[in-house]
Amino acid sequence: DGGITQSPKYLFRKEGQNVTLSCEQNLNHDAMYWYRQDPGQGLRLIYYSQIVNDFQKGDIAEGYSVSREKKESFPLTVTSAQKNPTAFYLCASSFPVTGENYGYTFGSGTRLTVV
């Protein structure tokens, strides 16, 4: 079955440490996205990528980095520069952004906690 796989499900980060969240999809989608979800707030876009080897900052990119070396994969690194990283991180994918027919498919999320 096609879908999006996020790993790990739970992640603990020590102060000053970089951690990487994995997102893999086998839906043949071109575009991939990272969102952050905090209690009481809507989802906020961190980074997105429309094509391999290209990505753009979203609304809250500071303290995060991404890469898109393969169509199927879009890993997110939470760096030590991100001062408040505790949150639920969601990865999504879709077909090209220009079509009105296309919506998002989401992964099951990674909960990151600073210890």
Add this chain to the structure above:
Amino acid sequence: KQEVTQIPAALSVPEGENLVLNCSFTDSAIYNLQWFRQDPGKGLTSLLLIQSSQREQTSGRLNASLDKSSGRSTLYIAASQPGDSATYLCAVRTSGTYKYIFGTGTRLKVLA
């Protein structure tokens, strides 16, 4: 700038009741609108996608309507069941943009 609002923030109903969840948006120039369901600690599951040229979409006991001119969408759930308890989010993709803007959701509890 597109803004998406969902009211109410929380809703509790007895089993079997028909209910309506509301979503409003400020910019009517949209590609589409998507309704999602989120269970606690889980990812988002797509329920329905309404294209800008459509007025409504149906899937089982769910019916979503779209009125672009008034900037509103409703999600109608017929004969609610305890298994429908979850947070429901709507998301709007404005024309010419690459991303969805999400509302903060309605947390629904259906009581047995």
